Amino acid sequence: PAKILFIIIVHGRDFRQFKRLLTAIYNKNHYYYIHTDKRSEYLCNKIRDFIDTRKERNIAVTSWNLEPMWGSSSFLDVLLRCMKDVLLLERFSEWKWDFYVNLSGSDYPIKKIDQFTAYLSLRKGKNFISSMSISTAEFVKRQGLNFLFYECDNRMWRIGKRSIPSHLHFYGGSDWIILSYQFCSYLVTSSDPFINDIILFYKYALLPAESFFHVVLRNSEFCGTIVYDNLRLINWKTNLSCHCQYRKIVDWCGCSPSNYRRSDISRIDTSKAVFFARKFEPLVNQEILNMIDELLLGKKLRQPNRYHYWQNLCHASEFIAGKCSRYKFYIESCMRLARSNMTSLLKKKIDRSLEFAELVLINQNDTFAGMLVSFLISTNLILEVWMKKRQLAWAMPLSKGAERLYDMQVGSNLDKKEQIFRNYGILSANDELTVFQRWRLGPKFHCNLTWVKPDGEIADHRFLAIESNWRFSYFKAEILKPVIPGRWKVYLSINNIIFSELQFILFPVDSRLIRGLQTSSALGNDYLAELPRLGEANSNVMYTSNRLNYDNIYSNKKWIDSLVSESWETYKFCVGVKDRDVNNASLKLIAGTGITNCEDSEWSSFIKDHKTEFRSNVVAID
Structure with a gap:
């Protein structure tokens, strides 16, 4: 069977969805190399801790982090540097793979990983790319390849015109690719001057990953290995996907796929040779992922929190470092209100001041349901408060x-x-x-x-x-x-x-x-x-x-507290332990108060979320 190297490129804060994706594509015979955007410090730390704890020999995280942005040369840099790492570094010497597949955090499989493996096993040595059915001249014009672009200060600047090498056939399509080991080795280890020249050309190009691999394949000895299909579905909705939404970061007008929603399930056609789809974002619609898990991947989801979704917005370390200024006053007010409410519920004064732990957004049935704010109320005891927004x-x-x-x-x-x-x-x-x-x-x-x-x-x-x-x-x-x-x-x-x-x-x-x-x-x-x-x-x-x-x-503070109180309702409380290995005697504090244990509260971010729980030894969630 073919062995696959998955390059997973993630950004943002969605750690739960990262685990869900990894679980869905995991097989002990494949390899997983993960790059996190340098700007996504919270997600980077969570993934590193997670991988260090798991100690799986076939999962690794890059020791470096770049800041790839839409249309930039840095995205191609990530793809090539990951390729060089796994081919040249000693720590990857045991990784023997046949195909290089890049995925983003917003991709998700629509067929079982075994089906994908079987399909590629019959096509070793092939390179799968998606291309536009337009002329070279039209492609060059559409992609802006006849312009020089330079990446600086998190922006792609158009700095002038340039000529296109006439001896090369330029074309391209999607930057989501499936490449053979042989072609990757050629890119990394070849002494062919063509490789250095084309890398230099694309260093100053817009959307370089959408045509770099296509051009090298078409103009090299690997021309006969091309399969014009990247085996993916992409959710293009032209009336919504092209709003030139990247004008702030690039001197060009570009498009981006829309997220799949529950109503799109009929559009996910698995009768064809497609194995992944994009984009998915549980913050926008989680039910489409639940439906794929059950209808297409054969998983069984437990009911208690099937319809709940949580995403971190601010962590204690970020709060202390002043990186959560948007939420600063809200968090501090919630802390004061929670302390007051807890004193009333416990009928005793809390001796120590509350220490902020985490701010989490909660969705129910794909609808915003409020904020979960958690605080340390003792060394090992955490109070989580569900704040619901009032309708004004x-x-x-x-x-x-x-x-x-x-x-x-x-x-x-x-x-x-x-x-x-x-x-x-x-x-x-x-x-x-x-x-x-x-x-x-x-x-x-x-x-x-x-x-x-x-x-x-x-x-x-x-x-x-x-x-x-x-x-x-x-x-x-x-x-x-x-x-x-x-x-x-x-x-x-x-x-x-x-x-x-x-x-x-x-x-x-x-x-x-x-x-x-x-x-x-x-x-x-x-x-x-x-x-x-x-x-x-x-x-x-x-x-x-x-x-x-x-x-x-x-x-x-009183005025700010009045703003929070009139626009947010302190809806529910629960108490949990920070470290499960420590004696849980501290939970006796809530006995007889009506406050629940967070691990028994289906709304709490502390409850086990079976949808996103990583398991390396099973196929389905049961």
Whole structure:
């Protein structure tokens, strides 16, 4: 049977999904080499600890970490450096493999690994690549190969034009590849000057991994080994996948696949020679992964937490290092509120101050269900608090056209492709605010969009024309940052009659990040005369804008606690142990209080998650 070397390239914070992927593709006869983005320090540490603990001889982590970004030469650098490591380093001398397969953390198998192995076993020496069915000239133009790009300061800069070597056939497609051992060895050990020349050419190219391997294969002795198929499904939705979303990091307009969702299961056609699909993100939709596990991979998932998903947002070490400034005030307030609630429940004062441990997002049924904040309350005892977000919205579609609106959200960092906010329910005064609406189809109509500051002043106002074919819309607030923290409002109105209003909290930002506080108003606040209801100052405001002292807000803990209390509910508690090997006598503290053990609470991040539990000696989860 063929032996496969999997190069797994991950970033972000999704450690659970990494374990789920590794479990799904694991076989003791294959090899797994893992690279974590240098910027993903939390994930890197979790994976290293995990691999060190497992001590599997066929799993290794790179001793180096690069910062690959979309379209950059650094992504090709990762692929080639991993290739060199496993071919040249002494510690990999026992790894004997036939195929090199690169995967990302958002890939997932749609057939069993044994089927993939059997397929490749009949095709040793072949190289599997996906290519575009277009002419060389069109490909060069589309990929920008006739331009020089240079990677610097986490951006690909277009710095000029260049000529294309006329003696080479340029073409390409996907950067997800399956390469033979023989071809990889040629790339790494060959003295052919063509290899050095083409590597230098692609060092200054955009999206180099999408054509580097294709060009070398086509213009070398390995031309006859090409199979024009990379054996993968990719979820392209052209109406959503191409929003030029990488403009901030590259001087080019590119596209990115969408995440698969539950409704896409019928589109995953396993009748063809495809073994992996992308992209998957359990934070967006976990049920599609559950369905693949059960329907395609033959696994059985246990019910208690099948529909739960957890993802870390901030770890204690990051909090101490000041790397969680977005969540700083929220976490500290939750700590004070938890201490107060625990004192009430235990009917005794907690002697020591709480020590922050972790902030975790929880989803239920692929819907945001709140935050789990955990604290050390003794040397080995951890308190976990489930904070649920309160609904601060109302709608009254009395005006003609207003009935088309069926959802309105406020957030920052809008992912236009997935149509979700990436701020996860916590907004700061330094965020770029965006309002996102979903519409039913219907006649075109006009309305007003208004942002209101905590002191009742209009911060931004605009006139909207909602087209008949719109299903969603989004509008950024044109407000200078940072703005006044507190309870804000955004609403839609027709003829001065509000038909949808949403209130939201802006938390202060770390005072070390402040460069002066802006108190912008929209057009001198002229709209207050038209909308007298908005002239009433919000009772939540402590200071009016002309007397605002940011340092006072920064230090006023009671005021911040009131913001958290009115927008978040302290829903449930549980207590668990930090180290299971230590005597658990400390759990007696909660006896008779109604507080549960975290390991018995299906919502807790401490409960065993069978979906993502790595097992190297079984195929199915039972």
